[in-house]
Amino acid sequence: MSHIVDIPAEADVTDPPLSPWWVRTVLIVMIIGFAGLIGVTMLSYRNAPPTPAQVVDDRGQLLFTRDDIGAGQEIFLKYGLMDNGSVWGHGAYLGPDYGAAALHRFGLDTADAMARQQYGQDYAALDAVRQSAIRGATAEALKTNRFDPATDTLTLTAPEAASYRQQIPYWQAYFHDPAKNGGLKADLITDPTELRQFSAFISWAAWASVARRPGTTYSYTNNFPFDPFVGNTPTGGALLWSGLSLIMLLGGIATVLLAFGRYEHLGWISNRSHVHPHLIPGAASQGQRALVKFFVVVALLFLVQTLVGGATAHYRAEPGDFYGFQLERIFPSNLMRTWHLQTAIFWIATAYVAAALFLGRSLRDAEPKGFTLAINLIFGAFAVVIGASMLGEWAGMTGLLGRWWFLLGNQGWEFLEIGRFWQYLLVAGLFAWFALLLYTVRPGSVPDSNARPLARLFLLAALAIPVFYVPALFYGAKTNFTVVDTWRFWIIHLWVEGFFEFFATTTVALLFYQLGLTARNTALRVIYLDAILYFLGGLMGTGHHWYFTGQTNVNMALSAMFSALEVVPLTLLTLDAWDFVRTTRRECDACGKPINLPHKWTFYFLMATGFWNFCGAGVFGFLINLPIVSYFEVGTILTPNHGHAAMMGVFGMLAIALTSFVLRQTSDEERWAKIEPFIKTSFWGANIGLALMVVLSLFPGGVMQVWDVTQSGYWHARSLDYTGGAEARFLEWMRMPGDVVFILFGALPLVIATLKAWIDGFRAAD
Numbered sequence: 001m002s003h004i005v006d007i008p009a010e011a012d013v014t015d016p017p018l019s020p021w022w023v024r025t026v027l028i029v030m031i032i033g034f035a036g037l038i039g040v041t042m043l044s045y046r047n048a049p050p051t052p053a054q055v056v057d058d059r060g061q062l063l064f065t066r067d068d069i070g071a072g073q074e075i076f077l078k079y080g081l082m083d084n085g086s087v088w089g090h091g092a093y094l095g096p097d098y099g100a101a102a103l104h105r106f107g108l109d110t111a112d113a114m115a116r117q118q119y120g121q122d123y124a125a126l127d128a129v130r131q132s133a134i135r136g137a138t139a140e141a142l143k144t145n146r147f148d149p150a151t152d153t154l155t156l157t158a159p160e161a162a163s164y165r166q167q168i169p170y171w172q173a174y175f176h177d178p179a180k181n182g183g184l185k186a187d188l189i190t191d192p193t194e195l196r197q198f199s200a201f202i203s204w205a206a207w208a209s210v211a212r213r214p215g216t217t218y219s220y221t222n223n224f225p226f227d228p229f230v231g232n233t234p235t236g237g238a239l240l241w242s243g244l245s246l247i248m249l250l251g252g253i254a255t256v257l258l259a260f261g262r263y264e265h266l267g268w269i270s271n272r273s274h275v276h277p278h279l280i281p282g283a284a285s286q287g288q289r290a291l292v293k294f295f296v297v298v299a300l301l302f303l304v305q306t307l308v309g310g311a312t313a314h315y316r317a318e319p320g321d322f323y324g325f326q327l328e329r330i331f332p333s334n335l336m337r338t339w340h341l342q343t344a345i346f347w348i349a350t351a352y353v354a355a356a357l358f359l360g361r362s363l364r365d366a367e368p369k370g371f372t373l374a375i376n377l378i379f380g381a382f383a384v385v386i387g388a389s390m391l392g393e394w395a396g397m398t399g400l401l402g403r404w405w406f407l408l409g410n411q412g413w414e415f416l417e418i419g420r421f422w423q424y425l426l427v428a429g430l431f432a433w434f435a436l437l438l439y440t441v442r443p444g445s446v447p448d449s450n451a452r453p454l455a456r457l458f459l460l461a462a463l464a465i466p467v468f469y470v471p472a473l474f475y476g477a478k479t480n481f482t483v484v485d486t487w488r489f490w491i492i493h494l495w496v497e498g499f500f501e502f503f504a505t506t507t508v509a510l511l512f513y514q515l516g517l518t519a520r521n522t523a524l525r526v527i528y529l530d531a532i533l534y535f536l537g538g539l540m541g542t543g544h545h546w547y548f549t550g551q552t553n554v555n556m557a558l559s560a561m562f563s564a565l566e567v568v569p570l571t572l573l574t575l576d577a578w579d580f581v582r583t584t585r586r587e588c589d590a591c592g593k594p595i596n597l598p599h600k601w602t603f604y605f606l607m608a609t610g611f612w613n614f615c616g617a618g619v620f621g622f623l624i625n626l627p628i629v630s631y632f633e634v635g636t637i638l639t640p641n642h643g644h645a646a647m648m649g650v651f652g653m654l655a656i657a658l659t660s661f662v663l664r665q666t667s668d669e670e671r672w673a674k675i676e677p678f679i680k681t682s683f684w685g686a687n688i689g690l691a692l693m694v695v696l697s698l699f700p701g702g703v704m705q706v707w708d709v710t711q712s713g714y715w716h717a718r719s720l721d722y723t724g725g726a727e728a729r730f731l732e733w734m735r736m737p738g739d740v741v742f743i744l745f746g747a748l749p750l751v752i753a754t755l756k757a758w759i760d761g762f763r764a765a766d
Contacts, residue, residue, distance in 0.1 A: 015450060015521040022528040029532050033539030036562075037494075040543055040555050041486050048482035048550045049208035049220040053152035055200075057161035064164075064200035070478035072201025075194050077412025077477055078405050080334035080397045083341075084182055085718075087205050088221055088549050089634035090485060091414055094182030094315055094333050097635055097718045099205035100225040104715040105170070106163045106206055107230040111138045113159035139231030143219070145211040154207070167199040168192075179320030180720055183333030185398075205481070208550065222556065224548030225714035226632055237553045238627040241560035245626060249564040256533070256568055279362055279514050281598045282668035287371040288361055289666050292758045294354035294379060295659045299754040301347035301386070302652075303747040309340045310739045316723065317732035338393050338410060338417045344647065345415070346386050351655035352503065353382075353433050356462055358662050359510050360440040363451055374436045381429045389422035406477050413484065415492050416472055423472060430466035437462050450520040454510050457527055461503040468495045482550030489545040496651070497617075498538045504654055505530045508606065511661065515599065530569060537565030544625045548634065556627055563625045570618035598672075599664055601679045605657030608687050612649020620645055620699075632709045636717065638702030645694055648686075656682065656750065663757045671760045678753035685745025692738030701731040 051070070055063045076082065076098075085095030108123070111134050115123040123134055146155040156164065172195050174181050175188040189195055208220040210230050223232045308331075314322060315333040322328075357375065361367065395401050396409015396419065410417040418426070441455045471490040475483060509523035543551070543559025620642040624633050633639070660679050664672055704727065708717040716722055723729075 015519060018521055018524055026528055026531045029535050033535055036540045036558055037542060044483055044486040044551060047552050048480045050147060051480060052147060052154035055154045055156060057156055058158050063161055068197045068200040069204045072197040074477045075198045076201060079188055080338055080410055080412055082412055082414045083334040083337040084184055086635050087481060088224060092337055093637065097225060098202045099209055100715040100718060102167060102202045103206035103209050103230060104227055106142060106160055107138055109163035110141055110159040114138060135229060142210045142230050143212050164203045167203060168195050171195060171199055178328045183315035183319045183328045185328055185332040220550050221548045224631060226709060227713045227715055234628060234631050237556055238631050241557050242626040242628040245560040245564040248561045249567060252565045252568040279665060281664050284666040285361060285367050287367050287375055288358050289761050290372045290375045291354045291358050291662060292666055292761055294350055295662055296754045296758050298347045298351045298659055299751040301343045303751050305340055305343035305347060306743045306747045308336045310743060312336045312340050313735045313739060317729055335394055335397050339390060341415055342390060342417060348651050348655045350382060351658050355658035355662060356437060356507060360437050362514055363441055363446045363455055365447055368440050378433055385422050385425050385429060389418045392419045392422060393417055413488055416488060427466055427469055434462050434466055454513060454520060454523055458506045458510050461506040464499040465503060468499045485549045486546060489542055493542045493545060501534055502531055533569035537562050541566045547627050547630055560627050567618050567622045570614050599661055601683060602657050602661040604683050605653050605660060609650055609653040612645055612653060616642060616645025616649040633706050636702055636705040637698055638706060641694060641698035641702045644698060648690055663753060666761060667757055675753050675756050678749040681749040682746055685741055689738050689742025689746050692741060693735060696738060697731050697735040
């Protein structure tokens with residue numbers, strides 16, 4: 001989200017219309033981008049690893065069926081295991097990558113069987129020359145694809161079949177001890193049928209990871225995970241497209257900088273300095289004051305997220321023991337991580353929804369009829385969805401909901417754990433929110449003719465929020481994992497990093513216009529330019545999450561090239577960073593006096609948004625977007641390193657900026673003087689705490705884990721053999737200073753500030 005600072009000379013002068021090529025260029029970029037994205041999505045159905053109707057051993061004896069694979073995937077979701085470990089690198093980091101662990105066991109068991117057959121000894125007892133020969137034979141045996149499409153049957157070799165049978169007691173033992181599985185509830189899965197079906201699903205995932213895709217020399221997952229023992233090494237495409245994407249990045253940066261040098265009006269900053277605010281602090285309407293309670297919920301959810309996040313981090317540092325208390329008996333790690341992700345989505349989205357209504361109301365003179373009542377109804381609906389869905393996730397994981405777990409409990413898909421019924425209500429609530437926004441900012445209701453083009457873009461961006469959440473409803477519990485992960489990142493990447501980013505840009509542009517800090521055309525150009533740059537890389541760039549989840553090299557080529565362009569708009573934040581800072585310290589050209597900016601802390605949080613956008617989304621994001629880096633990195637601590645810096649640093653800081661703006665607008669000078677110290681503390685606490693998390697723990701921990709991947713294989717770096725080591729545990733404990741600062745000085749003061757604003761608002765009304 002780009003930052004704009006422009007101070008118009010006369011706010012009441014109507015700006016001339018912009019060139020129509022701004023809109024045309026945005027449409028061209030979106031049409032081309034969506035064409036490619038939809039094409040890759042359709043290919044995922046055709047190219048997904050097949051789920052055989054039956055899997056048999058070399059004698060034709062049935063091992064498991066397609067129904068068993070689907071049921072095993074349901075068990076994986078039902079018990080929230082995607083918030084414990086991962087499959088094909090996607091999921092949580094408390095437990096192993098289940099597919100990688102099973103694949104390595106397939107390799108070891110096959111090597112032992114071949115060694116005994118040829119040399120009469122186990123593999124470990126052989127000399128180096130014979131071990132090398134056995135490794136080559138093992139890799140070839142596992143990479144040979146024995147799936148017959150004509151009969152829809154997959155045949156496993158005798159060692160593979162024996163290894164599958166041994167998976168069942170192996171996973172039963174894993175689920176037994178919380179200290180060895182990242183803090184799951186003890187004996188989470190004990191039913192023999194569920195264990196067999198779960199093992200079938202994981203074994204299928206392992207087979208797809210190593211068996212050659214027909215017509216190629218690499219597996220269905222492009223040889224992921226890295227495990228040289230079974231012949232899984234990076235493909236040539238991963239290296240080639242990484243190199244070419246760097247050329248695309250440099251070319252994109254050069255092109256945009258050239259345009260900025262040629263056309264001065266493309267800049268974010270202008271030098272005019274006469275302020276004409278459209279909003280006066282403390283002069284909020286009844287409906288706008290009714291929105292303050294949304295921000296109380298925002299702050300409370302933010303605090304809850306930090307608390308459960310700290311508990312989740314502790315499960316990595318000391319699984320099975322929470323300072324002497326067996327926390328997993330009540331709040332197991334998979335539940336805590338689920339709540340950590342869901343509360344983050346809820347509090348950030350709630351802040352955006354409420355701030356949009358506040359700004360929409362500010363565009364008109366009179367309060368719309370029934371505005372306050374509609375706000376209270378939407379608040380009640382959000383409260384029900386948030387509270388009931390979180391309780392449902394707990395009830396679903398504990399088995400209290402029985403066969404209703406997917407509908408009312410937790411779907412189990414990471415970031416989209418919310419039960420399907422609550423998802424329906426969420427979509428309905430978002431459309432109701434847009435309807436209220438449309439009713440408030442409908443054509444003809446905005447008296448300022450300059451603001452009407454901004455209002456139209458604001459409404460379009462708002463409409464995209466419910467519309468592009470709908471793909472979250474396009475799959476079920478048994479849908480092929482490749483297909484689900486495709487739609488899942490339509491939400492995680494496209495919805496959050498694409499359309500929420502676009503909505504955030506329009507919101508901030510409108511905010512600056514209403515504060516009198518930017519001209520209409522400057523705001524419009526920034527919105528259009530951001531849309532062009534973000535959608536140019538962001539639409540096709542969604543595919544960088546699909547390098548190793550069953551997609552082909554077509555996706556890797558396209559997404560690697562375009563996702564490199566996602567960094568281009570983020571580098572532009574550095575062009576005028578200091579000008580943005582100086583805006584808070586400028587003097588008015590007309591009167592020669594310092595400009596009084598009552599929204600100082602809103603500006604500061606927006607500056608933090610720009611900083612973390614560049615560092616978290618730009619630097620850390622680009623690092624792991626390259627296919628050759630992602631191959632070794634995906635699912636390591638470098639992923640949450642990027643995720644925390646980008647999600648909290650960008651969307652979280654922006655949400656707090658909007659919170660600060662609304663609190664200031666609804667408070668007079670006297671009340672604000674009591675609230676401001678807590679906002680100030682929250683600013684420094686949140687930023688220092690987040691920086692400490694990244695510098696002391698997440699980044700060094702991620703680098704060390706990736707190094708272990710390259711040295712010992714992906715399965716090892718994700719296993720307790722590595723995560724339980726002294727160095728890894730030490731870096732996990734180093735999360736504590738950042739967590740403590742973030743919770744006590746970042747989240748808690750924000751709760752106090754919002755409560756004071758809410759309570760003081762009641763007193764002022766009385």
